[in-house]
Amino acid sequence: MNGIPEKLVERYNHLGSYSADKISFAGSSTQSAIHYRDELSKLHSQAGASLAAYVHLPFCPVRCLNCERNSTITQDPGVIDEYLDNLNTEVGLISEYIGSNIHLKQLHIGGGTPNYLSEPQLAHLMDIMHEHFEIDQETETSIEAHPKRASKIQLDLLQGLGIKRINFGVRDVNIDVQNAIGRVHSFEMLQDVFETARQAGFETISTDLMYGLPGQTLESIKDTINKITVLAPDRIDCFSYVRRTTYLPHQIAIDTATIPTRIEKLEIFNEIVEGLSGAGYSWIGLECFAKQDSPLVHAKNNKQLRRNWIGYTLNPAKNLIGFGVNASSEINGLCVQNSVDLKNWTDSLQQKTLPIQGGLRLDNEDLEKRDKIIELACNPDLTRQHSVISEITPVYLDIAQVQVKQLTQQGT
Ligand code: SF4
Numbered sequence: 001m002n003g004i005p006e007k008l009v010e011r012y013n014h015l016g017s018y019s020a021d022k023i024s025f026a027g028s029s030t031q032s033a034i035h036y037r038d039e040l041s042k043l044h045s046q047a048g049a050s051l052a053a054y055v056h057l058p059f060c061p062v063r064c065l066n067c068e069r070n071s072t073i074t075q076d077p078g079v080i081d082e083y084l085d086n087l088n089t090e091v092g093l094i095s096e097y098i099g100s101n102i103h104l105k106q107l108h109i110g111g112g113t114p115n116y117l118s119e120p121q122l123a124h125l126m127d128i129m130h131e132h133f134e135i136d137q138e139t140e141t142s143i144e145a146h147p148k149r150a151s152k153i154q155l156d157l158l159q160g161l162g163i164k165r166i167n168f169g170v171r172d173v174n175i176d177v178q179n180a181i182g183r184v185h186s187f188e189m190l191q192d193v194f195e196t197a198r199q200a201g202f203e204t205i206s207t208d209l210m211y212g213l214p215g216q217t218l219e220s221i222k223d224t225i226n227k228i229t230v231l232a233p234d235r236i237d238c239f240s241y242v243r244r245t246t247y248l249p250h251q252i253a254i255d256t257a258t259i260p261t262r263i264e265k266l267e268i269f270n271e272i273v274e275g276l277s278g279a280g281y282s283w284i285g286l287e288c289f290a291k292q293d294s295p296l297v298h299a300k301n302n303k304q305l306r307r308n309w310i311g312y313t314l315n316p317a318k319n320l321i322g323f324g325v326n327a328s329s330e331i332n333g334l335c336v337q338n339s340v341d342l343k344n345w346t347d348s349l350q351q352k353t354l355p356i357q358g359g360l361r362l363d364n365e366d367l368e369k370r371d372k373i374i375e376l377a378c379n380p381d382l383t384r385q386h387s388v389i390s391e392i393t394p395v396y397l398d399i400a401q402v403q404v405k406q407l408t409q410q411g412t
Helices: 006-012 029-045 077-098 119-132 152-160 175-181 187-200 218-231 249-253 262-278 295-301 342-350 364-378 382-389 394-410
Strands: 051-057 106-111 140-145 165-171 204-211 235-240 281-285 288-291 306-308 311-313 319-323 328-331 334-338 356-361
Touching: 029 077, 029 328, 029 334, 029 356, 051 077, 051 119, 077 119, 077 319, 077 342, 119 152, 152 187, 165 175, 165 187, 175 218, 187 204, 187 218, 204 218, 204 262, 218 262, 235 262, 262 281, 281 295, 288 295, 306 364, 319 334
Parallel strands: 051 106, 051 319, 106 140, 140 165, 165 204, 204 235
Antiparallel strands: 235 288, 281 288, 306 311, 319 328, 328 334, 334 356
């Protein structure tokens, strides 16, 4: 079997301490904003600074019951217009520190449902980014899209605006699973959207699935994988459904009796691994699968695969500036998080202050561990992992060596 052994799931089936919503951005908002401004100013003087931008657009027309994003439900386009005005202010404030026209290596637009924006709103967003950053042929540009919101006009526009990769959030093709999470779209519609995106000329078309969803079975996921591979996306991300009703109360509406057990979930994931492997995809690592002839797979085979906050890539930027509610940034080892609350984010920007909620400065040990964890995520090879982990720190070494040996024994 190419997937994860059952014994490992039994032992480690819990959220780790690095789950995104548990990271403690302990610094006060005022202090963090001061440190952030200092680091942004230093970036200005760093020749050839390596920079990515993430833009969070939280709006969706309805809420999927499985949703674990920072999302805001609205049917009022005026709310989105106001958000874009505030985003413009945020980008302008940041530019006061880093200067204008700094080159972006990566630009990722996520949500929410970014393609819930109208065509003029999408064009306005890209105008804002172009006004303050240099975005060119070298920039990796990507956007997340809901297939149900996509149209030929919209896809042509996005491609014309310079977006190279479009990711359609599918989650599952099976109608029972779709009904269980309140996110229904037909396979025929997906075929039409993927074909239209291909005709529009995007360099990369990717999609994402979710495993562990209510109503999923081995049979249903086999059918989903068969259908997804007919669509032939260049890349497929498979995320685990995580139930966190304390933070995400809308998930309570999902009947727990319909959620696969952890062993069933493991079997479903292993079925995904086997199904995609049989259809010409390679498991890059963690959630990501890519066509065997894709640049990501070549990079992995040549030990050149890299990863940052935006995901797997060939050429990651070292620093990230996040724009929008809940967005995180990292500049020269300083991590800060924007307000997670839309009203607080809006109020800060209307007062012309950065909407920082908290921050955390990574020390050398943190940075070293982070680099090694990324190395593990990019080169998932147990023999190699053992030697990589043992470089981290003496304390970590003792624990990690024992754990890796245990994992190696359990996994064989
Ligand atoms: S489209 Fe995405 S962000 Fe919006 S409600 Fe559904 S899962 Fe959440």
